[in-house]
Amino acid sequence: MGKEKEERTLARTDYHLTKLLDYIHTERGIDFSLHRHAAVVRKLDIRLKSAGCKDYQEYLPFLQTHPEEMQDLVRNLTIKASNFFRNPLVFELLHTTVIPELVAEFGFLKAWSIGCSYGEEPYSLAMIVQELITEGSYSFAYNIQGTDVDPDAIEKAKKGEYPEAELIEAKQRYIETCFARQAPPTSVSGGVSYRVKSEIRSMVRFSCTNVMDQLLHKRAYLGSYNLVLCRNFLVYTNKEMQEELFRALQDIVYEKGFLVLGETETLPESVRPGFEQPYPGVRVFKKLRSAAH
Numbered sequence: 001m002g003k004e005k006e007e008r009t010l011a012r013t014d015y016h017l018t019k020l021l022d023y024i025h026t027e028r029g030i031d032f033s034l035h036r037h038a039a040v041v042r043k044l045d046i047r048l049k050s051a052g053c054k055d056y057q058e059y060l061p062f063l064q065t066h067p068e069e070m071q072d073l074v075r076n077l078t079i080k081a082s083n084f085f086r087n088p089l090v091f092e093l094l095h096t097t098v099i100p101e102l103v104a105e106f107g108f109l110k111a112w113s114i115g116c117s118y119g120e121e122p123y124s125l126a127m128i129v130q131e132l133i134t135e136g137s138y139s140f141a142y143n144i145q146g147t148d149v150d151p152d153a154i155e156k157a158k159k160g161e162y163p164e165a166e167l168i169e170a171k172q173r174y175i176e177t178c179f180a181r182q183a184p185p186t187s188v189s190g191g192v193s194y195r196v197k198s199e200i201r202s203m204v205r206f207s208c209t210n211v212m213d214q215l216l217h218k219r220a221y222l223g224s225y226n227l228v229l230c231r232n233f234l235v236y237t238n239k240e241m242q243e244e245l246f247r248a249l250q251d252i253v254y255e256k257g258f259l260v261l262g263e264t265e266t267l268p269e270s271v272r273p274g275f276e277q278p279y280p281g282v283r284v285f286k287k288l289r290s291a292a293h
């Protein structure tokens with residue numbers, strides 16, 4: 001293909017891709033143009049081919065006339081992988097040190113799990129809180145929120161039923177006290193599954209929201225939190241968005257509150273001076289008193 005023709009084709013592809021992403025943004029409130037470009041394009045191309053379309057121009061009307069395709073597309077563009085007590089060391093630290101420290105400092109726990117997928121993360125937190133309270137050493141007010149952009153994920157989270165594999169990192173004592181084993185054929189997967197007990201389910205408030213809208217465009221009221229879990233979510237954002245996201249998060253975390261990231265994630269340089277990392281090697285950051293904004 002001649003250089004000029006190749007450029008024209010690319011420009012046309014970009015135009016139709018932008019139109020497609022705009023449509024998804026309008027319909028579902030998720031702006032995938034802010035997500036990692038290569039990942040979005042790779043996943044879009046898979047959906048496009050399986051729908052039998054040859055390019056974005058053909059795929060857009062298909063999407064507009066097949067609501068179930070929009071559902072599948074959003075599910076594919078957002079990765080749901082999670083586990084109860086994912087990265088157990090982090091939860092160990094929350095249990096033994098971070099939450100007791102927060103309770104001593106604030107007298108309450110106000111936690112937000114961002115991009116909570118099917119609820120594994122906020123429920124793990126609730127299990128720790130319940131254990132701390134029933135151990136008898138603490139009595140404290142708590143508020144645990146889990147939000148995700150995918151409405152299906154939130155519906156499943158509220159139901160709280162999981163295949164056995166998702167409990168792989170959970171300690172036996174949590175499996176015994178916080179879950180009810182569902183034998184086939186009642187279980188969702190057809191195999192053995194576990195349902196989070198109702199007393200734990202009632203400790204978490206779930207809602208379907210887009211964190212980008214909440215934090216960056218302030219489209220929803222946001223309170224402050226002393227514990228924010230923003231783990232394995234950054235994969236959806238590009239560098240600039242990460243900077244903005246963390247600046248906004250820095251504003252809503254109380255001084256002496258904690259921000260927890262995924263195992264391979266890190267704070268951007270611009271907000272790094274506002275936090276200390278008290279536990280070497282663990283992505284748990286404590287907001288400093290005199291955080292520079």
Ligand SMILES: C[S@@+](CC[C@H](N)C(=O)[O-])C[C@H]1O[C@@H](n2cnc3c(N)ncnc32)[C@H](O)[C@@H]1O
Nearest residue numbers: 078079081082115117148149150210211231232
């Ligand atoms: C890989 S899961 C991480 C789950 C959990 N935090 C963990 O670390 O195990 C990422 C989740 O972020 C959600 N997500 C993606 N973009 C989002 C957005 N803009 N607002 C809220 N949630 C989002 C996805 O739907 C997905 O459930």
